Amino acid sequence: MGAEGRARIERLVTSGTFSLDGGTWDVDNNVWIVGDDAEAIVIDPAHDAGAVADAVGDRTVTAVLLTHGHDDHIRHAREFADKVGAPVLLHPADLMLWDAVYPGTAPDAEIADGEVFSVAGSELVAIHTPGHSPGSVCFRAESLGTVFTGDTLFQGGPGATGRSYSDFPTIIESIRTRLLTLPGDTEVNTGHGDSTTVGAEAPHLQEWIARGH
Structure with a gap:
């Protein structure tokens, strides 16, 4: 139990589907667990x-943070949160996506x-980065040299x-002003x-802009 008090990052990959606008796609998602042996x-x-609950084990989960409201990210969040007795948090601008999965x-x-x-x-630290939704x-963890970008x-x-x-244009602005301003060695842990x-990503901003138009 010597790791208590020193946060570490664990990744679990889960598989399922993403559905929106009448289409459904198979996807693999990264689930990120940040903590120590206690929480x-x-x-x-x-x-x-x-599977996520098994990966957490007997640790106390203090929060379930959702990077956005697409159904592949949230459809099983309530079930998981209930298993571990933790609150689920989402930015309010994605409540219409939440309502599509959890009406009422x-x-x-x-x-x-x-x-x-x-x-x-x-x-x-939460960084609002609209565009994808x-x-x-x-979520930036400065002490861990990491940002979780969903x-x-x-x-x-x-x-x-x-x-x-x-x-x-909104996602480009979010990336340009909120993410590419972070130190270059910041690890980007994705959804x-x-x-x-x-x-590694910052030099390609103009290429993305050209590609997106």
């Missing part, structure tokens, strides 16, 4: 609540830009903006696929 925060417990209910709390979530001696949020920034470029509630760094 943890879970980001986007997708697809398999049981609400998340336990809202995420505000700049809000700080503490776990195992580390802090995660209106309420997309990234579906806002991936290895190779911005998240998709071709579906409802998304907007390409799908491999991690990258701010420094």
